[in-house]
Amino acid sequence: MESKKEMRELFCFSNYKSITKFVNNLEKFFLQKKNTYLCSSNSIDMEQIDKTYLNEIKNVDNVNVYFGKTLEELKCVISDDGFREHEIFIKFSGPRKYEITKVNLPHLPYQDEVYNSINEIIDTFRNHVINLSNYFFELEQIDQFCSIMEPLHPTYKDEYRKIALDERTWLHIEVTPDGAAKNIYLIGQSEAWNDKLQKGFLTWDHDKSIIDNIISTFDISSFSNKHHIILSEPVTTMLEKQHCAICLCEELPDNPSVPQPICQNNACGVYYHRSCLYEWLLASAGGRPPAFGVATGSCPTCCHPIACSLLEK
Structure with missing residues (x-):
């Protein structure tokens, strides 16, 4: 009971003004206990959350670091020269074993590698962000105008x-x-x-x-x-809630897209979700797999020849 009370106090984040203070208290707690507990009450031993790991978190410079649902999960926020903030999610798998689990940027070619330290990941990620400066500029211009x-x-x-x-x-x-x-x-x-x-x-x-x-x-x-x-x-x-002519919905719960004017018949003007039209064309063709992933047939509304592929974004 006493250990549970100590854990509740330890993880009362309102008591801390910085992550450094929390890590210091966490480190002291670990040194006094043979085992510790995660916020989710799952056990973890000292080989997973060790002093080296905690020291490394404390020594990360110029980057905001946050814990996730467990102590092995971290989120680092890096700012670039354009004052943009970029998040990178890291998982600690063991001594000198760090993995990138999620990045809110185009896929990193080195995202699947295993890293020796948090700082090694941050340096790699920061270089990636620098190399994307033109990419950010172009997307921002398009979104603005x-x-x-x-x-x-x-x-x-x-x-x-x-x-x-x-x-x-x-x-x-x-x-x-x-x-x-x-x-x-x-x-x-x-x-x-x-x-x-x-x-x-x-x-x-x-x-x-x-x-x-x-x-x-x-x-x-x-x-x-x-x-x-x-x-x-x-x-x-411009478009007052266009609905898909097949499912009659504007948005699909498992598909974050809106209906598109896929039919090329100028007199048609009907919108479809790409996934709905694809399934419609497959069913119309008797369920046969389409060649090269492109389903073809006739527009359900105007019967104009139409093609649809799920490979397109």
């Missing part, structure tokens, strides 16, 4: 954006880690928009920002106020 249809809640982890050009046409664009544009195509494309895009590919200037190239490609400056909707506006002013 364009009406983003997807992702619903854009983050730096999302390497793509789907931008509204008009009520039925979206521009899909991906940003590489060095800040270049790739895999650019139209969704629900019209002939006029497609012609502009094809000409834009020929004059795309890699010395300019992505948003400058988009403005130049689609001649945004010549838009009338009525159609100049690519500039930042609340999405609801």
Whole structure:
């Protein structure tokens, strides 16, 4: 009973003004006990949470460190030169065994490695953040000046954006880690928009920002106020709760996406969730697996030829 009382007092975080003070008290407690307990009441021995581990947490410089649900789980917050804060989640698996469990950035090529120390992870992560400076800039410019249809809640982890050009046409664009544009195509494309895009590919200037190239490609400056909707506006002013014509829902609980104008028939104007349309086309084809992962068939609304792949973002 006494040990449980001590543990409750130890983990009363309102008693601490800094993580250093908490770690110091935690270290003293461990030195007095043969075993200790996690907040979840699961036991852990001294080989897992040892003095070296606690000292390393205390000696992390210029980085905010937080414990997760257990003492083996840490979250480190690193700030870059643009005053952005980036989170990296770390798991302590044993002496000199640290793993990255989650990063809110594009996948690290070294994310699956095992590290010797927290500082080694932080140094690697900080270098990765520095190398992504152009990536951050391009995404921020797109988010600021364009009406983003997807992702619903854009983050730096999302390497793509789907931008509204008009009520039925979206521009899909991906940003590489060095800040270049790739895999650019139209969704629900019209002939006029497609012609502009094809000409834009020929004059795309890699010395300019992505948003400058988009403005130049689609001649945004010549838009009338009525159609100049690519500039930042609340999405609801452009599209009043578009619903999927198959499931009749705006959002799916297990799929954070909105219906898209996938059909290329200009007279159709119907929106579908990509997953709903994919399943519809599969069922219409008798459930046969599609070639190369692309389901084809007819639009459920206008019967225009249509194709859909779940591999697209």
